[in-house]
Amino acid sequence: MLPYKSLIQIDRNIPVTIYIQVCNSFISLITNGTLQPSDILPSSRILAELIGINRNTVKLAYEELISQGWAESVERKGVFVLSKLPVISKTKLPETNKNSSKEESFLWTNKFKEARPVRNFQKAGLSIDDGFPDVRLAPVDQLMREYRSLSKKFYGKNFLKYGSSKGSEHLRISISNYLSNTRGLAVSSENILITKGSQMGIYLTAQLLLNPSDVVAVGTSNYSYADDTFKYAGANLVRIPVDANGMDIDYLEEILQKQKIKVVYIIPHHHFPTTVTLSMERRLKLLNLAREFRFAIIEDDYDFDYHYENKPYLPLASIDHNHNVIYIGSISKTFAPALRIGFMTGPSVFIDAVASLRELIDKQGDTLLEDAFSVLFNNGEMERHFRKSLKIYKQRRNLFCDILQSEFRDTIEFEIPEGGLAIWSHFDSKIDLVKMSENALKNGLSIDNGKFYKNESFVTNAMRLGFASLEEKEMVKALGILKKVVQ
Amino acid sequence: MLPYKSLIQIDRNIPVTIYIQVCNSFISLITNGTLQPSDILPSSRILAELIGINRNTVKLAYEELISQGWAESVERKGVFVLSKLPVISKTKLPETNKNSSKEESFLWTNKFKEARPVRNFQKAGLSIDDGFPDVRLAPVDQLMREYRSLSKKFYGKNFLKYGSSKGSEHLRISISNYLSNTRGLAVSSENILITKGSQMGIYLTAQLLLNPSDVVAVGTSNYSYADDTFKYAGANLVRIPVDANGMDIDYLEEILQKQKIKVVYIIPHHHFPTTVTLSMERRLKLLNLAREFRFAIIEDDYDFDYHYENKPYLPLASIDHNHNVIYIGSISKTFAPALRIGFMTGPSVFIDAVASLRELIDKQGDTLLEDAFSVLFNNGEMERHFRKSLKIYKQRRNLFCDILQSEFRDTIEFEIPEGGLAIWSHFDSKIDLVKMSENALKNGLSIDNGKFYKNESFVTNAMRLGFASLEEKEMVKALGILKKVVQ
Incomplete structure (x- = not known):
């Protein structure tokens, strides 16, 4: 026995x-x-x-x-x-099987061997992030009230069954009004798909537009998640310089004379990470080039709502009469990053195809949450929130810049950004950002180390310093710790 | 002028x-x-x-x-x-531009030209769906209470900032306990990724495991979203017959002798659409083959929780000692389809890679909702819900089958399923299901037309009739209308 x-x-x-x-x-x-x-x-x-x-x-x-x-x-x-069970040869499960590298048996290729840099500002406690909204300002409680009340109202109705993969029709209509009022963007609900945030808009668009070896033009510096998403779709990147007026469209034109470009990815308000705004001249020229060379523009306008000086420029999508622009926006980014919601617009045939892919990925979004947001758009709560937070963020930007100017004169150079939630800050070359980040953490401040902004053709001793999520007291404390560790 | x-x-x-x-x-x-x-x-x-x-x-x-x-x-x-604006040649926007087929200007290939069949049971009012839970039974209000209370508790905390792309750590721990208690599946939270429902598990796994031209074995009849997801990843399908005991594993073995198969996709409890259970013998044999031929098994066990006779069989993943199984489950399916939540388990290196892809798709799930579900798992609410609904669904299954047996003797043939939420019903060959569906709708009943279950090698005059979402009165009424239109 x-x-x-x-x-x-x-x-x-x-x-x-x-x-x-x-x-x-x-x-x-x-x-x-x-x-x-x-x-x-x-x-x-x-x-x-x-x-x-x-x-x-x-x-x-x-x-x-x-x-x-x-x-x-x-x-x-x-x-x-049971006698009719298939005979199984005895296996000895070695103790080392617990070792995760020996854990797998089936064959597969890890497409993600290079891990993305771990970012440090996600930890609890005091942190300087890279441009998050202050979730304390968002009307989360109003949202939750609507969410729960909708769930009661529709309890047992089809509401909780499967819905459209384009997203709640209510929210699509609310967003089409919002886009018309704020951006002069005339789209109807059939041109809109509700996403789980702007990243999903980038992913879906990349998957639909790109075939292996297609070329995507992106900024020399760029949002690295977008780079990775295009690469994941099999595309090759061509990098276009970015200066104080955004992507250099003349340079892009030269490239277009020489090679076929399928997609241009642009973050017009405000370029990530450098926070610059694409000038109106360049916007128009880019649209002309798109018409001439028949490429698509992915306009990632996640930051449109935060502009402190004049009104922001109209999006490319609002000016475009030729349907070359896929426009991507975020609500998460202006509300609370953990409540994943955003949108994308485009020609209706394209949006239909995107919806088909969306069905394969996750069928649909959270209809309840989408409808709750729709209520907040329709009852004016979202607009109040935008207006209130814009005012507060402007004060925070000014205070943050004042402190940087007076206290970090020898260590940080920056331009005051016209909009957005972060300052693109060049640190003195003697400062090792990785060490700085480690030392800050020891002193109670989470701050990133700049690795996230680098790529094969963009190396800099700079990083984004987010000011929006810090109240005055927190900001003074956080920058006090930062000053200590950069000296 | x-x-x-x-x-x-x-x-x-x-x-x-x-x-x-x-x-x-x-x-x-x-x-x-x-x-x-x-x-x-x-x-x-x-x-x-x-x-x-x-x-x-x-x-x-x-x-x-x-x-x-x-x-x-x-x-x-x-x-x-402005004089320095680029000159734009005058364009005449033809009226036909409104026509959606002329709406696009950039070049792209529509990968989704063949639209999926529109399914008819999604409409409001009385409907026979293809196996949805009754959302009226789900403790939606308890969930909402937790959701809102969590949002208050963590208001302004990092909670609402970005979280892990693997999902809430709380929910991953709750689910690891739940899987251990209900399925004998010993996985820790690092082996679990929270998805937006089982479809996302299939999508992520397909993207990670498959390269173009890889071969996936699926049932002759199969869940067509899974087929489409594998095809979207570039894979070729090999179809394996499915009989009363599930996929024919001997047939699979013959194929394996002849060609390399990368992945076997299996729905053990209960095969979609035919509702059969994969026998224990076949489960063991399949695991042996996976070890011998080093393929991965995608075990889509969305229906595990609904088994009315004995205890359900252990999942393949619980038996597997060789880490060949990616196990996929759904909470949406047992709660409310519109609340998108599910999970997948696998070797931790694999789950890490899946998390990297997840970041590109939508960064992360809805942390609040995930944590609210975690509370319901931990306070026993989910278990109560499972137990209560299992009892009710068993009664509904029995009543539904009784009516089919007595009232549809000449028109519908079926086997009573051991589990799941639908009856696989063969209609008399004289009945045109498309016309039947149209006629039913005219009489106030939404019911599908069977197209969804067909594929290039599976043609049948059968469809799934979902019984779980119908209360007794509704069921009698719905089947009354159905009887009228099949005569």
């Missing part, structure tokens, strides 16, 4: 009933080949004594094994492992 | 201020080339008269144009279109 006393381990501290534990132990012995088809199991009396449990518990375990099709009872003979 | 009276249309019924409407009209005229760089704009007095608005409103519009960088004011001369 097998050494059941050691093979069958009962743990009274886990929330699994004893008989199920015994049953699972036997299944384990069968499936790893220790017990073979037709082997007899010990009698319930013997096993109960051996492992110190009640005999009825063993009987229950055996019944469970039989009902699950692992064993059979032969009258007056006992319980046997 | 241009015919501004007809070119500038004011609409007092839309929620856009008049001066912005005027401004946007001018931008439109500039960007479509009607107004060229250095053209003079009419004086505010003249324009105000022409279009019948206040002169100050025109002045405001001109200021807006100037501040947005479209125009410049030259003292004592007037307002001009």
Whole structure:
């Protein structure tokens, strides 16, 4: 007989009933080949004594094994492992199997071997992030109230069944009004798909537009998630310089004379990471080039709502009469990053195709949450929120810049950005940002180390310093710690 | 002077201020080339008269144009279109431009030209779906209470900032306990990724495991979204027959002798659409083959929780000692389809790679909702819900089958399924399911037309009839209408 006393381990501290534990132990012995088809199991009396449990518990375990099709009872003979089970050769599970590198058996190619840099500002406590909104300003409670009240109202209705993969029709209509009012962008709900944030808009568009080896033009510096998303779709990147007026469209034109470009990815308000705004001249020229060379423009305008000086420029999509622009926006970014919601617009045939892909990815969004946001757009809550936070963020930007100017004169150079939630800050070349980040953390401040902004053709000792999520007191404290560690 | 009276249309019924409407009209005229760089704009007095608005409103519009960088004011001369704007050739926007087929200008290949069949049971009112839960049974209100209370508790905390792309750590721990208790599946939170439902698990796994031209084995009949997802990843499908005991694993073995198969996709509890359960023998044999031929198994076990006879069989993943199984489950399916939440488990290196792709798709899930579900798992609410609904669904299954047996003897053949939420129903060959569906709708019943279940190698006059979402009265009424239209 097998050494059941050691093979069958009962743990009274886990929330699994004893008989199920015994049953699972036997299944384990069968499936790893220790017990073979037709082997007899010990009698319930013997096993109960051996492992110190009640005999009825063993009987229950055996019944469970039989009902699950692992064993059979032969009258007056006992319980046997089912004879018609396939024979399994004994395997020894080495202890090193716990080692994650040996964990896999099937063959696959890891497309993500190079891990993205871990970013440090996500930790709890005081942190300088890279441009997050202050979630304390968002009308989260109003949203939750609507969410819950909708769930009650529609309880049991089709509302909670599957919905459209384009997203809630209510929210699409609210967003089409919002885009018309704020951006002069005339789109109807059939041109809109609700996403889980702007990243999903980039992913869906990249998947639909790009085939392997297609070329995408992006800024020399760029949002690295977008770079990775285009690469994941098999595309090759061509990098276009970015200066104080945004992407250099003359340079792009020269490239276009020489090679086919399928897509230009642009962040007009405000370029990530450098926060510059694409000038109106360049916007128009880019649209002309798109018409001439028939490329698509992905306009990632996640930052449109935060502009402190004049009104922001109209999006390319609002000016475009030729349907070359896929326009991507975020609500998460202006509300709370954890509530994933955004939108994209484009020609309706394109949006239909995007919806088909969306169905394969996750069927649809959270209809309840989408409808709750729709209520906040329609009752003016969103507009109040935008207006209120814009005012507060402008004050915070000014204070943050004042402190940088007075306290970091020798260590940080920057331009005051016209909009957005972060300052693109060049640190003195003597400052090692990785060490600075480590030291800051020791002093109670989470701050990133600048790696996220670098790429193969963009190396700089700069990083984005987000000011929007910090109240005055927090800002003074955070910059106080930063000053200490950059000296 | 241009015919501004007809070119500038004011609409007092839309929620856009008049001066912005005027401004946007001018931008439109500039960007479509009607107004060229250095053209003079009419004086505010003249324009105000022409279009019948206040002169100050025109002045405001001109200021807006100037501040947005479209125009410049030259003292004592007037307002001009900015001279340094690029010249745009006049375009005539043909009326047919509204036609969606002419809407696009950039070049792209529509990967989704073949639209999926529109399914009819999504409409409001009485419907026989293809196996949805009854959302009225789900503790949606408890969930919402937790959701809102969490949002208050963590208001302003990092909670609402970005979280892990693997999903809420709380929910991953809750699900690891749940999987251990219900399925004997021993995984820790690092082996779990929270998805937006089982479809996302299939998509992520397909993207990570498959390269173009890899082969995936699926059932002859199969969940067509899974087929489409594998095809989208570039894979070729090999179809394996499915009988009363699930996929024919002997047949699979013969194929494996001849060609390399990268992935086997299996729905063990209960095969979609035919509702059969994969027998234990076949489960073990499949695992042996996976070890021998080193393929991965995608185990889509969305239906595990609904089994009415004995305990369900252990998942392949619980038996597997060789880490060949990616296990996919759904919470949406047992709760409410619109609340998108599910999970997948696998080797931790694999889950890490999946998380990297997830970041590109939508960064992360809805942390609040995930944490609210975690509370329901931990306080026993989910288990109560599972137990309660299992009992009710069993009664509904029995009643539904009784009615089918007595009232549809000549028109529908079926086997009583051991589990799941639908009956796989073979209709008499004389019944045209498309017409039946149309007639049913005219009589107030939404029911699908069977197209969804067909594929290039599976043609049948059968469809799934979902019983779980119908209360007794509704069921009697729905089947009454169905009887009328199949006669």
